[in-house]
Amino acid sequence: MRRISSLLVTAPLLASLAFHSIAPTARAEAYDAHPKLVVILVIDQFRGDMLERYRSEFKGRGFRLFLNDGAWFPDCYYNYANTKTAPGHATIGTGAYTDGHGINSNEWWDARTYDRPVSSVEDERYKLVDLPTGTSDSPGASPRNLLASTLGDELRLATEGRSQVWGVSLKDRAAILPPGHAANGAFWLDDGSGHFTTSTYYMEHLPAWATAFNSSDELTKAAEEAGIDAPVPFSSHLELTPAANHYELDFAQALITGEKLGQGKTTDLLTVSLSAHDLVGHRYGPDSEQEEKMVLGLDRDLDRFFSWLDKTVGLRNVWIALSADHGVAPVPAFASSLGMNAAIVDLAQLNEKANAELNRRFSPDKNLQYILPIPDLPYITLDRRVFESARISEKTAEEALSEALRKIVPTMQQKAVNGRVAPVPEVVGTYTRLQLASSETLPDTEMGRELAHSYSDHGNWYVMLMLAGYQMQDQHSTGTTHFSPWSYDRHVPLAFYGSAFKPGTYRGRVEPVDIAATFASLLGVNQPSASVGHVLTQAIQGAETVKSASREASADPTHKAGIDKR
Structure with a gap:
């Protein structure tokens, strides 16, 4: 009897020893600030084939950080039919789809009054913070319509609030939904002033570093980079140029510095949604010269951002995910000209x-x-x-x-x-x-x-x-849109970089919901409350060792049946 017992214990013990002998980077260490910082980058309206299309033109450590040194999944598709901005960002944050997180569109009619559509993040209980007088009369915003927790929420809960979680975007919904309910803050752009703002859901006033950024010459420098005279309204001028992404990433750097992200005793999380691609795609389409300029401009800006991260936090201490909130259809006139x-x-x-x-x-x-x-x-x-x-x-x-x-x-x-x-x-x-x-x-x-x-x-x-x-609602004469279940709207990039991931190209269908599930597993925190994603073990350092040991243990007939082989 003693022999059988020892056999039953030995195989699981071997699997456990195999787990503890794998590379430390694959262990769950959020509680010890390993990694120090997780960054989730979301490019608005960036179809999954764009990385391959422009790959030969990428320079430095922008997109090539993921393609050459990261884990890249070329076949990532959303598994729902409402491919819009707000649902996509909510999905990345929660690891769930609309039936789990409740966000099915960017806005919907207010069922209390039916007097107007309301934003998916609109919340009249809060106000916008520290905007120049007369630049905005928009109501405040919050994540109250989000029905599920996010990766950031679970990180904050697990570390009893010691981990910091922040969101940045040009759009309020894209800044608010990915980090979630318990985020320390979310910042988005006021179109009329070109300044970043937030709402009283998070804070009564902007932090000093954010006020300093808004008061600096960063907006003027962005306008000079874009070669335009007037930077505002932002969406009519700067947002149609690569300078918009540069400006937003500079604000993200100010946030990391000002809030000392990556310097605490637990892992911090930052979500950054780069919104400018969406406007260019709607106006000119994914096959346009303007789109190419935006992609290559973002490649340069990501190179600068990653180099800055390397100097300040150290890329060895950072895990990064890259994806998009949805894809985009070709311009109908172009598709029709080819016979579609x-x-x-x-x-x-x-x-x-x-x-x-x-x-x-x-x-x-x-x-x-x-x-x-x-x-x-x-x-x-x-x-x-x-x-x-x-x-x-x-x-x-x-x-x-x-x-x-x-x-x-x-x-x-x-x-x-x-x-x-x-x-x-x-x-x-x-x-x-x-x-x-x-x-x-x-x-x-x-x-x-x-x-x-x-x-x-x-x-x-x-x-x-x-x-x-390839059929859609009427658009700008040269533009296009997204909203459908067809593959071009659901196809987005998915890539990871960091010490926990094995570099390589991983083919086979994956989904954006896998981002939250994978990070939660690696960080050792609960998956978000409605998560349906899978942990992408094929790209995790040491995961094969664990799977192999576990498989051998369960395949051992003495373990399975408790047989004494004497």
Whole structure:
């Protein structure tokens, strides 16, 4: 009996010894400030193929830090159908999709009043901080709509608040959602002044270092770099140039210095979302000269940023992840010129026609507004008050709108390109809020799972409209957008750098939700509350040793059955 016992103990013990003998960098050491700092970089609207497209033109330690010295996953795709900025950033932070974190779009109609759409991070209980008089009348912001914890939240909880967690972006939602509820602070840009601000959710006034940055000549230098006279409004001038990323990364450096990140007794976390690519993509498209300039400019800025990190914190003490909040479609006119069935749907006209259909069905002698204005795909929102006053159920209302959309979209006129017959707008599917809420009614396919992951309930009735690939709502004449379940909108880069990771290219499907899961495992903290990601063990130093030892232990028949081999 004693022999059997010893055999049962020996195999797990060997696996344990194998674990403790692996490289120290793969162990969970957030409590001992190893690493000192984790940085999560998110590039807004940066499709996954961009790194390969421009690889030969990259210089220094910008993107090449990941491609040459990091763990790079070329096949990373979101597993949901609502590829927008706010959901993407929430997904990276929480390791969950919309059905877990609750953010399904950048904004939605306020179900309390239905007087206007509200931002995904808008919170009237708080105010913006220390802006020049008259530059902004926007309400405050907070992460209150985020229904799950983030990696940053779990790090703060695990270290009893000793770890610092911060977020930076040009957009409020991109600064607030990735770091989460317990973040020390989040900073974003005020468009009218070009200054960084925050809200009273985090602090009553800006820290001295942030005030000094806003008061410095950094904005003027950015304008000079961009070759423009007026830096504000920021989105109309600087944000369309590579200087916007340089300006934002300089602010991130000021934050790291001012808050002494990487100098504490536990690991700190900084999320940086680089927003300028999104505006350029919407205006000019992913295949434009302007996009190429932005990518190569960011490569130079990342080289500078990483060199600065190396001098101040030491890259040996830093782990970095790189990804994006969503991809982007080609410009429809360009795709159509090559023969793709690319089409544009005029949403204002679609709304008008759908409203007319609903009136014909429910109120033929009236002209009621059943659909709320300012539609933003993939969701079209119903005014539930109008239906409720007529005692029409949500199921009936949403199914009626679905039927109207399927009837109207194919009739939307298009222009012929290159002598070919004009493309035809096509509805691949319409899905009601009730269908998304009860995933049993969705198809048992990969697409069905993507749809289920896109569900959120913020008090509105809505229908999700899925157009065929390369088809979208009307845009700037030279631009494009993102919102769909098609691969070009879901494909984003994923790469890691740091002592915990084995350099190499790792092919095979992975997801952005894996970022939070992988870092949580390495740091020794809980995964975020709704996390569905996987730990990317194939890229972790020493993980193969652990897996191998564990496999051998469980494959040993004496361990499995408790047999005495004497």
